[in-house]
Amino acid sequence: MKSFLIFAIETHLKMNIHLSSIRAYLLLPVVLLQTGFTSSKAQSSMDLSGTWDFCIGNAPQYNDQVKLPGSMLTNLKGDPVSINTQWTGSLYDSSFYFNPYMEKYRVEGQMKFPFFLTPERHYVGNAWYRKTVTIPKQWKKRRVTLFLERPHIETTLYVNGQEVGHQMSLSTPHRYDITDQIIFGKENEIAIRVYNGIENVCVGQDSHSVTDQTQGNWNGIAGRIELQTQPIIYRVKVLPHLTDHSVDIQVNEQTFHFKMGHEIETWDEFNPRLYTRTVKYQGFKIPVTFGMREISIKGRQFYINGRPVWLRGTVENCCFPETGYPPTDVESWLRIFRKCKEYGLNHMRFHSYCPPEAAFVAADQVGFYLQPEGPSWPNHGVKLRRGQKIDQYLMEESKRIIDAYGHHPSFVMMAAGNEPAGDWVSYCNDWVKEMHHYDSTKVYCGASVGGGWAWDGGSEYHVKGGARGLDWDRHAPQSTDDYYSQIEFPRNYPSANGPNTTPIIAHEQGQWCAFPDFKEISQYTGAYKARNFEIFRDLLRDHGMEQQAEKFLTASGRLQTLCYKYEIERNLRTPEYAGFQLLALNDYSGQGTALEGVLNVHWQEKGYCDASLWTTFCSSIVPLAKFPKFVYRNNETLEIPVEIYNACEQDLQNAKVTYSFSDGQTGMLPATTIPIGKNHEVGTIRRSLSSFITPVKVRFTVSLIDQNNKNIAQNNWDVWVYPDNLSMPQSKDILITDTLDGRALQTLEQGGRVLITAAGKVSLGKDVVQHYLPVFWNTSWFKMRPPHTTGAYIEKEHPLFRHFPTDDWSNLNWWELLNRAQVMNLMELPADYQSPIQPIDTWHVSRKLGMLIEAKVLNGKLLMTTMDINNQLDRRIVARQMRKAVLEYMESADFNPQLTLDVETIRHFFEKEAPAVDMFTRDSPDELKPKLK
Numbered sequence: 001m002k003s004f005l006i007f008a009i010e011t012h013l014k015m016n017i018h019l020s021s022i023r024a025y026l027l028l029p030v031v032l033l034q035t036g037f038t039s040s041k042a043q044s045s046m047d048l049s050g051t052w053d054f055c056i057g058n059a060p061q062y063n064d065q066v067k068l069p070g071s072m073l074t075n076l077k078g079d080p081v082s083i084n085t086q087w088t089g090s091l092y093d094s095s096f097y098f099n100p101y102m103e104k105y106r107v108e109g110q111m112k113f114p115f116f117l118t119p120e121r122h123y124v125g126n127a128w129y130r131k132t133v134t135i136p137k138q139w140k141k142r143r144v145t146l147f148l149e150r151p152h153i154e155t156t157l158y159v160n161g162q163e164v165g166h167q168m169s170l171s172t173p174h175r176y177d178i179t180d181q182i183i184f185g186k187e188n189e190i191a192i193r194v195y196n197g198i199e200n201v202c203v204g205q206d207s208h209s210v211t212d213q214t215q216g217n218w219n220g221i222a223g224r225i226e227l228q229t230q231p232i233i234y235r236v237k238v239l240p241h242l243t244d245h246s247v248d249i250q251v252n253e254q255t256f257h258f259k260m261g262h263e264i265e266t267w268d269e270f271n272p273r274l275y276t277r278t279v280k281y282q283g284f285k286i287p288v289t290f291g292m293r294e295i296s297i298k299g300r301q302f303y304i305n306g307r308p309v310w311l312r313g314t315v316e317n318c319c320f321p322e323t324g325y326p327p328t329d330v331e332s333w334l335r336i337f338r339k340c341k342e343y344g345l346n347h348m349r350f351h352s353y354c355p356p357e358a359a360f361v362a363a364d365q366v367g368f369y370l371q372p373e374g375p376s377w378p379n380h381g382v383k384l385r386r387g388q389k390i391d392q393y394l395m396e397e398s399k400r401i402i403d404a405y406g407h408h409p410s411f412v413m414m415a416a417g418n419e420p421a422g423d424w425v426s427y428c429n430d431w432v433k434e435m436h437h438y439d440s441t442k443v444y445c446g447a448s449v450g451g452g453w454a455w456d457g458g459s460e461y462h463v464k465g466g467a468r469g470l471d472w473d474r475h476a477p478q479s480t481d482d483y484y485s486q487i488e489f490p491r492n493y494p495s496a497n498g499p500n501t502t503p504i505i506a507h508e509q510g511q512w513c514a515f516p517d518f519k520e521i522s523q524y525t526g527a528y529k530a531r532n533f534e535i536f537r538d539l540l541r542d543h544g545m546e547q548q549a550e551k552f553l554t555a556s557g558r559l560q561t562l563c564y565k566y567e568i569e570r571n572l573r574t575p576e577y578a579g580f581q582l583l584a585l586n587d588y589s590g591q592g593t594a595l596e597g598v599l600n601v602h603w604q605e606k607g608y609c610d611a612s613l614w615t616t617f618c619s620s621i622v623p624l625a626k627f628p629k630f631v632y633r634n635n636e637t638l639e640i641p642v643e644i645y646n647a648c649e650q651d652l653q654n655a656k657v658t659y660s661f662s663d664g665q666t667g668m669l670p671a672t673t674i675p676i677g678k679n680h681e682v683g684t685i686r687r688s689l690s691s692f693i694t695p696v697k698v699r700f701t702v703s704l705i706d707q708n709n710k711n712i713a714q715n716n717w718d719v720w721v722y723p724d725n726l727s728m729p730q731s732k733d734i735l736i737t738d739t740l741d742g743r744a745l746q747t748l749e750q751g752g753r754v755l756i757t758a759a760g761k762v763s764l765g766k767d768v769v770q771h772y773l774p775v776f777w778n779t780s781w782f783k784m785r786p787p788h789t790t791g792a793y794i795e796k797e798h799p800l801f802r803h804f805p806t807d808d809w810s811n812l813n814w815w816e817l818l819n820r821a822q823v824m825n826l827m828e829l830p831a832d833y834q835s836p837i838q839p840i841d842t843w844h845v846s847r848k849l850g851m852l853i854e855a856k857v858l859n860g861k862l863l864m865t866t867m868d869i870n871n872q873l874d875r876r877i878v879a880r881q882m883r884k885a886v887l888e889y890m891e892s893a894d895f896n897p898q899l900t901l902d903v904e905t906i907r908h909f910f911e912k913e914a915p916a917v918d919m920f921t922r923d924s925p926d927e928l929k930p931k932l933k
Contacts, residue, residue: 045147046133046227048190053130060128060191068129071152071220073324073527078123078219082108085122088198088205088217090380091115093592093780093844093919105535112531114780114844116213116590117321119528123196127219130191133227137185142229144182148174149223149328150356151194153201153210158191168201170209170375171354171397172404173223194219201375202389204382207417208318209353209375213590216324216528223328223356238407239441240292242266242305249288251281260292266305267291267409269346270649272367274409291364291409295443297460300487300503300576302443304369304412308676310647311369311505311579312568312618313347314340316355319589319601322526326355333362339603340585341366342611344619349448349463349581352377352418354401363410370410371463371581373448374398376417379926383422395431402439415445415463419453419926429458436460448507448581450926455493461503463581466491467574468509470567473771473787473819477812479566479717480626482574506571508583511596512563513775513790515552516843517606532593539846544831551793552840555809557608559774559791561598562811565617572617572645573624575679592780592844620647621713623657623702625685630717630812631878633724638687642669642702644680644713651675654707657682662699663691674704692721695805695881697813720805720813722877729887731755738870740906748860753890756906758822759868764912765825768849770839772810772819779842783919788842789849792818795836799894800852804885816878822866823849825914828905837867845917855901862897862906863890 049069053062054077066075079085083097083106096102096114105112112118135144148155154168159181167174182188196219198210208214237250245264249256256279265273276289296303303309316336320326327333333355340348347369354372363370374394378384385391394416405411416431428446435444446456451466467486470477483506488499518537524530540546564582571580587601588594598609616622622645632638642659646652652674660666669683692698697720704713735747736755744754769786779788792810794801810818823839826848835850852865868876869883889895 048225071218078121089211089213117528118531140184146176154195156193203376207352207377214318267293269367311347313581314585321528324527344615360408379421384427385423465507503578506580509580514560515556536843555793556791558809592778623715635724656705748858751859756864789839798836854897855899
């Protein structure tokens with residue numbers, strides 16, 4: 001028998017009454033209400049999936065057919081995509097429409113967009129779906145409801161030519177009572193008009209519930225489409241009482257009290273225990289499945305069932321390219337949540353949308369904390385409390401979400417939406433009050449916002465940016481800092497009130513990008529195709545770097561993972577920080593293509609990071625080492641405090657902390673009990689570095705061993721040790737200069753060797769801004785806001801690196817050489833030439849870049865670099881080692897460049913500028929706009 005949720009509605013009312021006027025009290029923590037009304041599914045419901053008549057337009061003239069559940073897009077219906085397609089969503093980079101390079105992608109039938117995934121068809125307007133069904137005679141004395149699980153967006157229902165009603169929920173099923181319109185025992189015509197314009201729901205064009213940036217603004221009906229019979233149940237409420245081990249189940253005005261016994265198990269991430277009790281109402285047996293759980297807040301701390309909990313979350317952005325809409329089957333969501341738990345997460349925020357019922361069912365089963373949101377990003381053209389339709393719609397829709405899904409134990413928290421504009425603080429404060437009054441079994445945040453947004457003091461907790469990120473563009477990397485001052489007094493917080501005393505979760509933490517994985521293109525077999533990836537692949541090929549694609553992916557991916565490691569660790573070691581929400585564990589396929597996930601949009605690994613690596617720094621137990629720096633001289637001593645983040649379900653008794661260095665030295669700290677919580681210090685590890693005579697990378701590993709001698713957590717960090725005393729080659733036969741001057745030309749003419757240290761001197765490439773940290777989100781959405789590079793590929797087998805230990809990517813030892821350093825644009829060099837130190841440009845442009853070139857010029861040999869290997873070498877010991885490596889390489893027989901360049905090509909690096917990259921931006925995203933009130 002197929003199960004369905006009994007929604008708390010007065011089913012005897014005609015469904016042409018707006019759903020918001022029907023007061024529903026389907027409260028926490030019911031998990032599943034199954035039809036116990038009859039012994040056969042066929043007797044209680046009728047599946048209407050399959051072939052439906054179809055047409056588009058304001059009036060029905062059926063001339064086609066489609067398969068439902070599905071959309072016009074999955075049925076290849078609608079208008080061909082063209083440059084005139086009116087997308088639902090902001091395009092902050094309009095260069096596509098003007099750039100001559102993009103002309104070949106602007107051909108109808110062959111359209112490719114760099115902004116987001118490309119559908120075959122697009123349509124916004126009215127579409128009609130019709131089916132003829134025979135209603136069983138046996139149903140004559142029953143109430144009959146049409147159930148549409150996930151229409152998009154507005155539906156108007158006609159039965160046998162009579163209009164039944166109209167609904168426009170983006171988040172919950174549409175239900176229509178059709179008892180008075182049908183003829184039992186005969187054929188009945190069911191016609192549904194679906195409209196997917198957004199002006200009536202008014203949620204904002206970039207809301208993930210509607211935008212083409214994510215799922216797409218599709219027209220159709222997803223999920224279950226059924227006729228159902230059921231008794232009149234207008235209120236179901238389930239309330240657990242943990243203190244006396246009981247639960248109240250209320251059906252309409254009748255309350256059933258169950259004693260659960262003293263061995264009751266509560267529901268949480270570690271033990272997602274579900275119970276079922278059956279109540280008898282109006283002669284029907286109704287099984288109610290639920291979890292015993294409570295969420296509460298004390299100060300800056302969340303508690304689940306009285307035990308502190310810290311959230312390690314990701315943002316689910318509604319990117320499902322195979323269909324264009326979120327899945328409605330439980331198995332698909334189980335796969336996603338299990339992958340998240342495999343990566344050490346316990347929480348998910350749904351960005352400006354609410355998932356279907358299956359997501360909550362799956363989260364209940366695996367133990368995962370959810371924050372759905374109202375389907376709104378009321379900012380781009382929409383503002384709160386400015387007399388627009390969003391004000392009423394969002395309040396009503398939020399209650400519909402609670403009515404439909406609020407009984408699930410996984411539904412622990414909720415926000416009104418994302419980054420609002422207008423008089424949003426007063427609106428959201430009122431929204432929190434209203435939602436808390438409506439259902440006090442979860443906690444509420446007015447809106448998920450960035451750091452620049454005002455402080456909404458009425459929120460019970462805050463999802464806010466500001467206390468996130470790494471400051472390595474200004475300071476050398478280290479792991480001793482935290483965000484405490486920024487959660488104690490957040491940005492725009494009224495400090496006169498004293499310190500903030502509410503929980504804060506880091507909003508959209510991370511957003512570190514990696515280069516596209518072109519192997520991913522073949523994975524797009526459904527409604528949306530990765531033609532944006534095809535454009536990026538063409539750019540790389542046309543700039544002579546096609547063979548670098550996999551190298552760029554891996555090198556940028558290693559740096560991306562490193563950035564996530566140190567940002568997550570910084571969050572974990574911040575006292576009283578309630579947790580974080582990544583944006584995101586998987587890629588975001590829109591807004592210019594944001595490749596900020598270590599997993600792709602399909603939740604699959606890209607090849608450079610897996611769960612075993614990720615969970616060393618993101619898990620319920622994480623050892624944390626506080627390094628004041630990562631580059632040392634061999635006359636120094638390491639002094640590294642170690643602490644443990646313990647977000648498990650219990651204290652760790654008699655735990656042992658062991659440590660090791662990659663040269664074989666090991667040790668152990670005294671056994672101790674590690675309580676649940678953060679910042680539990682277990683000791684300081686000290687070690688002299690005098691044994692390291694030559695430059696070396698040393699891996700430091702900390703392991704946590706439980707009382708059963710099981711290794712339950714392990715983390716590691718790389719440090720670099722360089723000789724304190726360094727003998728620099730005299731290099732009498734090498735001319736060292738900072739430009740191509742007369743002396744350099746003369747030396748080259750005479751067959752000599754020239755080293756040009758051109759840091760800060762080049763003009764061909766000065767438009768490319770390089771930081772050590774990679775691209776944030778992407779340069780298209782943020783109209784070329786720096787940085788423009790996403791790490792560097794290092795040809796580590798090059799003989800230059802015999803005296804400079806390196807990975808093939810820009811690990812932490814490269815910070816001194818790369819951060820805010822100039823690059824050279826190699827546009828005038830041969831197409832097959834690649835620099836051994838090759839910064840990776842934004843994939844929207846893919847200029848060939850380098851920080852070192854070597855060539856035969858005139859009769860001599862030239863090596864030119866934009867790394868600063870001249871200045872302050874007494875304290876810049878990495879640069880000093882690089883200078884030594886360069887000079888020793890140039891003195892060796894290995895220095896035999898195969899590339900030949902003329903003098904003018906070298907001179908152009910100092911005199912010529914690259915063509916400007918113009919994004920033709922007419923507007924800008926929120927983070928680049930003036931501060932929002």
